[in-house]
Amino acid sequence: MSTDPNQALKRRRLNKAGSQNGTLESQPSFLEDLNELEQFSQATKLDDPKLLWDRPSIDALDPAKDTLIFQQIEADEYTNHQNNTPVIRFFGVTEGGSSVICHVTGFLPYFYVPAPPGFKLENIPLFKQALETGMERANSIVKIEWKLKESIYGYHGGEKSPFLKITFKEPKNIAAAKRAVERGLSFGNFKDYAPQTFESNIAFLLRFMIDCNVKGANWIELPAGQYSLRHDRNSNAQINVEVSYDKMISHEPEGEWSKIAPLRIMSFDIECAGRKGIFPEAKVDPVIQIATMVTIQGESAPFIRNVMVLNTCAHIVGTHTMSFEREEDLLKTWSEFVRRVDPDVVIGYNTSNFDFPYLLDRARHLNVHDFAFLGRLNDIRTEAKDTKFSSKAYGTRENKAINMEGRLQLDMLQVMQRDYKLRSYTLNAVCAEFLGEQKEDVHHSIITELQNGNEETRRRLAIYCLKDAYLPQRLMDKLMCLINYIEMARVTGVPFNYLLARGQQIKVVSQLYRKAIEKDFVIPAVNTQGMDEQYEGATVIEPRRGYYDVPIATLDFASLYPSIMMAHNLCYTTLLTREMIQKCNLVKDVDYVITPNNDSFVTAEKRKGLLPIILEDLLSARKRAKTDLKKETDPFKRAVLDGRQLALKISANSVYGFTGATVGKLPCLQISSSVTAYGRVMIERTKQEVELRYTVENGYTHTAEVIYGDTDSVMVKFGVKTLEEAMELGKEAAEFVTTKFVKPIKLEFEKVYFPYLLINKKRYAGLYWTNPKKYDKMDTKGIETVRRDNCRLVQSVIDTCLRKILIDRDVVGAQEYTKQIIADLLQNKIDMAQLVITKALSKTDYANKQAHVELAERMRVRDAGSAPALGDRVAYVIIKGSKGTAAYDKSEDPLYVLENNIPIDTKYYLDNQLSKPLLRIFEPILGEKAESLLSGDHTRTIQVSTPSIGGLMRFAVKTLTCLGCKTPLKKGESAVCAQCKDRAPELYQRHLNVVNALEVRYARLWTQCQRCQGSLHQDVLCTSKDCPIFYMRKKVQKEIQDSTATLDRFVDW
Structure with missing residues (x-):
């Protein structure tokens, strides 16, 4: 150098x-990793590493004598065209690691309609004929049965009503029949009969899983003598069987059946050789390297590590390196590798939106015809289709959906975007956040130079590619993503792939349907186009803003919304109308209660609601899982139990949201608004009880004051000076207030904040103590420490100020530090890295002018070769401009600024980035004096760089x-x-x-x-x-x- x-x-x-x-x-870290992995590798002991690709061979299976048990990891459905009947297809793995495809036959789709008044059994043939005529599909109905059921909507005095259960030959008949019923049917003496349909909008696969008690990723048992072998040539699974749906045994995922099979997990990354200044395009730019690592679930080291390289490549320790002269051969070999390795789970980073679509497009362009068969079915091509996913919890995202039948896909980028809020989602930024390490980030324009060099430069690129294949695996292991998703699928009963492709509601639907079957309820198919009804949210007690240098005890309601629903029996099945109250002669406060929202629900003594039963099951299962977790010593079993208890907690909390989703499967605002109304009353009641009991008049040393309350917690200033006293009073107050509420509502003492900075509603910071010896952490909420649209300076300044105020108890020091930073900023002494803002160039047409978009265009004019391409993150700083110039016209490339000494608009950073966050922190402490931090002697010296280009410098x-x-x-x-x-x-x-x-x-x-x-x-x-x-x-x-x-x-x- x-x-x-x-x-x-x-x-x-x-x-x-x-x-x-x-x-x-010191040795390079990733090569050290590879070296260490080699010690565990069987590949180094084999003459041909390809011998590791195939799954271990198995003994012949005798269906008459052998029971087959496997964990199903994915399921789909298809139609048997010989008899036009639906078949459910499970893909799974045995405990020994063999791959299984199980075809389940005999289960048929159905839905319900209420029988019209006066309807008799002898009317069924006429009804069947009218419905098939309306569907324009003769012989599509298998049977119609008379059933006594109760609608889940509302309390009906326990009376069941006659329903017609209509069973069809194929799932596609359901939609046609639903439309025919809703248009109206006339038969016999019944004219224009158009009732609401029940359970007609549930997917056939989920219907099957619910009725047969199959949970996502659970274990299936096929008893000896009850199944048969199939010899399909269109599948590459080791075991291919068929069974009738009523002969298989589905095991609850508890106890010994909570185990996870030895799944094969394949992580990969590709490199492409793009042209200068142009992001790689599959029709033009070749795939030059594919790195792949394969790991067995539960093991730490990948047992296969290989990289396929176009042209020669020098040896890489612990890695099987394969060189190819033709790109077609590289692609063909990799697709053969995928089929032979037969992974159960495929992971990577942005593989859904880049790697897979690029590989598929490239193979199509090069006429590598058999490349696209990457799933477990040899007759179905893998394709990339545009999808749009929209959810209140996750927002709207456009993605590519990649079908790989029988293989789970876990794109770690999508997992990160769904489950974590980060400043940046680049693999580099995510690894820094969770693994505590950076990775080399080679721009796509440099990759071609490395490829066109020699075997050593290609080796360097291969190591880079291998690391990008290894990091998603490490992220998945560290964050337990696969285990947590498997446990969520088991708890909620939905297929694994629903968890990434669907929102929260389907998980509650699955649980509700399962419980409804047990209790003979049927669920209406609600057509929601979005309602304008709104309900009042949670209460926030007005904060008494300030800096508290005394302990503040925090009392939290345990599982607040679920416990309210259980305590007050809030459910679809318990909701009352005035007519039903009169009809059943119900007595207020005995048979039913009126919520603070003026809705009526029957008591649990009269009828226990389905939702409270579901919640009780979830929370008691969580309690069991947490108890087992304390006893368990095996790390892998502990990870499964921890994933389970987390899934149970999330599921319980999502039930309330399901009832309040106006554009949802089953909205019921009477439930959701009653829950928040009870919550508001309870927070106010807690404040009242604490402030009435803990007073000097009642013998306490100080009078307590509730300084803030938010949704499910209250912050109490008991007036005491020590942590021990605050903790003791907090525990006592929690127990006392709990006695004022209906079980299972429970107020818990959880923590003390000391000191505590209360800035505003949902904005505070404090040292978090759960024991008086040592604080746990510095806790912040709603403060600018992670916002992506701020520069790093904001995060570091706010974090340092809070540490000085809260940990060092040095408010004056925090003020002096702030003044020094502002002075350094205005004198151009702050490292530019702290001032860089980055945003993704995600589209070409924005409604308003954006700083990063305008800059990208200017950079293209200057040098198209180095300008950002669509999908890149654009880094920029704000430079000085003439008065009134918009910020989007003052954005500039940081490197260009450095090279040309262009002055930074430090005033912009002070006014638009730093000032508001700083005032939010210091105003509760200093009041009006906080403004002095932003003005004064420290702000009067401003240093401006002399630019080397532009303006008058052109004539200098x-x-x-x-x-x-x-x-x-x-x-x-x-x-x-x-x-x-x-x-x-x-x-x-x-x-x-x-x-x-x-x-x-x-x-x-x-x-x-x-x-x-x-x-x-x-x-x-x-x-x-x-x-x-x-x-x-x-x-x-x-x-x-x-x-x-x-x-x-x-x-x-």
Whole structure:
């Protein structure tokens, strides 16, 4: 590495401090990982690593004698075209690791309609004929049965009504029959009969799972003598069987059946050689490398690690490297590899939207016809289809849906976007957040240069590609994503793939249908087009803003909304109308209660609601799982139990939201609005009870004051000075207030904040204590520490201020620090990495002008080759402009700013980024004096860089000044004037020291980047705009160039 190839020889002789050779002692981290993985690898002991690709062979299965047990991981449905009947198809894995496809026959779709008044059994043939005529499909109905059921909507006095259960030959008949019924049927004496249909809008697969008590990813048993072998050529599973739906046994995923089969997990990444300035396009740019790692669930090390490379590639430790001359052969071999390895789970990072669509398009373009058969069925091609997913919880996202029959897909990018709120979702940023490490981020424009180099440069690219295949696996293991999703599928009873493709509601629907079957309820198919009804949300007790240097006890309601629904028996099945109250002669407060929202529900003694029963089951199952978790010592079983208790908690909390979803499967605002109404009453009641009991008049040393309350918690200032006293009073108050509410509502003491900064509603910070010896953490809510649209300076300043205020108890120190930062900002002393804002260039047409979009366009005009492409994150800073210039016109590329000394608009950062977050923190403490942080002596010195381009600089003639006294130099003078000539040695040494110090700093930054990229012997190629070191390195590099140029002026000395 050389900072500047044109350094003067005399300076190199003097400068020995700039060497960075003393930092080569540690090994590159990822190569160390590969080396370590090799120790566990069977591949290194085999002459042919391809022998590991296939699943272990199995003994012949005898259906007459052998019971078959497997964990089903995915299910779908298809029609047997020989008899036009539906078949459910399970894909699974046995405990020994063999792949299974199980075809389940005999189960047929159905729905219900209420029988019209006066309807008799002898009317069924006429009704059947009228319905088939309306459907325009003869012989599509298998049978119609008379059933006594009760609608789930409302309390009907326990009376059941006659329903007609209509069973069809095929699932597609359901929609046609539903439309025919809703249009109206006439038969016999019944004219224009158009009732509401029941259970006609549930997917056939989910209907089957509910009726047969199959849960997502549970274990299925096929008893000996009850199933038969199939010999399909269109499947590559090791075991292919068929069974009637009533002969299989579905095991509840508890106890020994909570285990997880040894699933094969394949993680992969691809590299493409794009053209300069153009993001890779599948029709033009080749796939040059595919790295793949395969791991068995429950094991830490991948047992297959390979990389397929176009052209030669030098050896990589612990890795099977395969070289190809033709891209077609590379693609063909990888698809064969996928089929032979037969993974159960396929993971990666952005594989759904980039890697898979690119591979499929590229293979199609190159006419590699058999590439696209990547699933477990040999006759179904894998395709990428555009999908749009919209959910209140997750927002709207456009994605590609990739079908790989029989294989679960877990794109870790989508998992991150659904489950975590982060500043950036690049793999680099996510790994820094969860794994505590950075990764080399090579821009797509550099990849082609590495590929076109030699076998060593391709090796470097292959290591980069391997790491990108390894990191999703590490992320999945660290965050327990697969286990947690499996447990969520088991708890809610939905297929695994519903969890990523569908929202929250389907999970509640599954549980509701299961419980309804047990109790003989039927569920109406509600057509919701979105209703304008709104209901009042949770209560927030007006905060008494301020800085509290005394302990603040926090009392929390345990599972507030679920416990309200259980305590007050709130359910579809218990909801009352005035007519039903009169008809059944119900007595208020005995047979029914009126909620604070003026809705009526029968008591549990009269009828226990389905939703309370579901919630009780979920919460008691969670209690069992947590108890088992405490006893369990096996790490893998502990992970499963922890995933289970988390899934149970999330499921319980989502039931309330389901009832309030106006555009939903089964909205009931009487339930959701009653829940929030009870919640408001309980928060107010808690405040009242605490402030009435804990007073000086009642013998306590201080009178308690509730300073804030929010949804399910209240913050209490008991007035005591010590943590021990606050904790004791908190526990006592929680127990006392609990006695005032109906069981199972429970107020718990959970934590003390000390000190506590209450900024506003839903905005506070404090030290979080659960024991008086040591605080657990600094807890913040609603404060700008993770917002993505802020620069890093905001996050670091706010975090440091809070630490000084809360941990150091140094408010004055926080003020001084803030003033210093503002002074440094205005004097241009803040590292530019702290001022960079990044946003994704996600589309070309925005409604309003955006800073990052405008910049991308300007960069394209300057140099199309280095400009951001669609999908890139655009990094920018705000530069100075003329008065009134919009921010989007002042956005600029940070590197361009560094190279051309363009002045930063520091006032913009103070006014638009820092001021509001700082005032929010300091106003509760300082009041009006907080404004003084943003003005005063520390804000009066403003330093502006002299730009080297643009504006008047285009007409400026540069004049050298003396490095000693700044006097303009005469012709022939290069460094110092005649008066300062005697000081030349001293001035030279001073500037040399500056260059030496800069070179040492640059060497340290360079070595840090080398360690991150995995080699201390290669140039740094990383261009991660999410990494602050990238900008530090570029800034120091520019400073070295400028300082070296100054030093080189001493030519005649």
